[in-house]
Amino acid sequence: MTTKLDIAPDNDNQLVLARIIDAPVEQVYRGWTDPVLMKKWFAPRPWTTPKVVTDVRPGGSTLVVMADENGTEYPNPGQYLEVVPNKKLVFTDAYTGDWQASEKPFMTVTLTFEDIGGKTRYIARCQHWNAEDKAAHVQMGFHEGWGMVTEQLEAVLKAH
Template identity: 30%
Template sequence: MFKSDVVLTLEEKIVRIERLFDAPIQLVWEVWTNPVHIEKWWGPKGFTNPTVEFDFKVGGSYRIVMRSPEGVDYPVKGKFLEITPFQSFVISDLVDEHPDEWVQEVQKMAGVTGDRDILNSKLRVLFEEAEGKTKVTLFTEFASNQIRDGFANSGMKEGWSDSFEKLETNALPNPNQISLEKKLNHPQELVFNALSNPLTIDSWWGPSGFKTTTQSMDFKVGGKWIFTMLGPDGKVWPNTILYKEIRKFDYLEYLHGSGEENKNDDFLVNVYLIALDKNQTLVKMQMTFPDTNVRNAVIGFGAIESGQQTLSKLNQYLEK
């Protein structure tokens, strides 16, 4: 089993932390930038994240409330200062809402006094891929080396080590799988109906720039949905979905492939529609491939981005 340790080093005003993950960069980026995934892993062991607000765009804000096993909240917040897709992002890290006791303890470790603002920092997260693995490096920049040392001695390495272990266990899918998740502000039944209606599914299915055309759709166990997707470059992609299980209104299972007899390209898709409340549904799509190499090749072709674009188009369609 793959195992990687967290490495911490000190640079001028910076605590540098790095860790290697056994997953392609697109998957690691997804679990770092999608709030549905972030709530599964952020924070030390035993901590939960009852609030994850993540407006992932330059100038957008984020706020994550970490709750300790004792019920104490540690909110972190800030703004996205820079984003280079699949390479890095930079955020401000503000401690405005942290408990006074925590602020006093860290100030004591750093040997500083004054306003809590002095503990604010800037975090750059860098992603680098090599041979199917991804190295994540955190550069946390503080106001001084003195404050840097105070944070480094306050359990920073241990906290991030716990978070990374949770990321690997709770957020990253199995080596032969891709997992996509998105919260939609629409009722579960409405989302299910959009997935099962042959008259309207063409209006939203597929990545941005693609046009879907249904030849036939027999929405029942053992039935098939046969359709084509026309790409922006004019190439036509044949698709066939064979429904294996349907549970109204919360679950679909199907085989998805090209439908061409000379190709063995089917993969299994499990779709979970989880009603979070009356008007909010969590869509979870889990795709299982024959092996890791096939999974990684599909990721290289843009499967994660295409899947997220499709779910975003579904959300836009339902809003209309």
């Protein structure tokens, strides 16, 4: 089971989730970049992730489609801004690929991965465009949902 860490946000519009994941950095990074693995853990259950397409490079697009219990799909297009293998991923929904602006940007996510004795210190920083978007993400269940999927990620990595 993941271990919670208490990491403060950098500013008022940021939400942070930090954990120690019982898996090596390379596996955790792969869990975030391999579409086959992402389908197995990305959405908080009972939701699913029927489609994941990634082009993991700065400027590359990403599409993650989540589906609720009724099969209603929620596409989440975005674009990678920074990619440092096994160290850092930065992506945003402000662009939907090929630097095409989205209609309603919501957040930019910075993920960092740090080796600590064969485990991974994992920090997800979600930077929102404004206080309303941050509040909406809290209302959606950011801490519960991101915490749940981090545990799901760890379980998938242990099975592979």
